[in-house]
Amino acid sequence: MKILIIGPSWVGDMIMSHSLYRTLKDQNTNTKIDVIAPDWCRSLLSRMPEVNKAIDIPLGHGTLALTKRYRLGKSLRDSGYDRAYILPHSFKSALVPFFARIPFRAGWKGEMRYGLLTHVYNYPQEKALPLMVERYIALAYPQQHIKLAKTLSKPLLLPKIRLSEQEIEETADIFNLKSNRSIIGLCPGAEFGLVKRWPHYHYASLSQKLIDQGYRIVLFGSAKDHPIGTEICNALTKNAREHCLNLVGQTNLEQVVALIAACDAIVTNDSGLMHVAAAVNKPLVALYGPTSPDFTPPLSPRAIVIRLITVSYKICQKDINQQYHHSLIDIKPNTVLRALQKLLTKDSQHSCTF
DSSP states (O other), X not given: OEEEEEOXXXXXXHHHHHHHHHHHHHHOTTOEEEEEEOGGGHHHHXXXXXXXXXXXXXXXXXXXOHHHHHHHHHHTTTSOOOEEEEOSOSSGGGHHHHHTTOSEEEEESOSSOTTTOSEEEOOOSTTSSOSHHHHHHHTTSOGGGOSSGGGSOSSOOOOOOOOOHHHHHHHXXXXXXXXXXXXXXXXXXXXXXXXXXXXXXXXXXXXXXXXHTTOEEEEOOOGGGXXXXXXXHHTSOHHXXXXXXXXXXXXXXXXXXXXXXXXXXXXXXXXXHHHHHHHTTOOEEXXXXXXXXXXXXXXXXXXXXEEOOOTTOOOOGGGTTTSOOHHHHTSOHHHHHHHHXXXXXXXOOOOOOO
């Protein structure tokens, strides 16, 4: 069996899609899985042993580029694919398998793509598949088999990124990460503005407390989040800054995966790096505001999720990029510190039930 998968375009979604690859390989060990995804995904896909090959789609996010998709699909016609699974819900994401003339093309109901898919999966009853990862995994089964999440094989095969100890150590050396202090990684960034972010001043307060207790802090994130890292470091006392390493915007995705694996624990917003930390099995505290851990939780038994939001919290669309959400402001640093200490001292296994 040879399978082509159209992968997601976000870090967290790509991590979660690994559960589908693991499930397909578990069903048939002779299956070969190729994944079409943006070039930046290679550093993740290369660490998923179930993936045979990553195929770059050199298009900007949201770009139709019909001619380029046709050429790519046509170039794959003689590749011998038996099946294709399309994970995004967009019309354009289903074009390449259609142009490649793959006989079995499956995906969830989306943007009027009935002619492009041979197997259109309709969502089952509400709450039947509450987790996004379950919806990925469900594509590995006939549609009549997936009316309820409990009909999927248990336990679910969760994302599991593989790194060698040598790679972790070499990357840690490059960034001078090694320390006689235990290392706590903080991921203060997130897509879609401030609304998903725990306030930088809370991160600074937590960092100060941890440094005072003998830990070293390392900050991770993308280049656009660099000012947040700077604000966190500047809010620390002069002596504490010596034990805070700001790597926000200083690493590529391949490096940050290895550096997160080198940490003793992670504190993070709901973000792509949260899913990376879960996939490398790091103890982590995940902080949620308006987004829901009922849909995209950290897929790890070593995660504690903190979310205070209730119907009394409100958000205006115009404020998304202008202010922190009240439900995240209300998560106090001491609350996060207690959760982190529970993970560090007992190595407890706290998470949602999968």
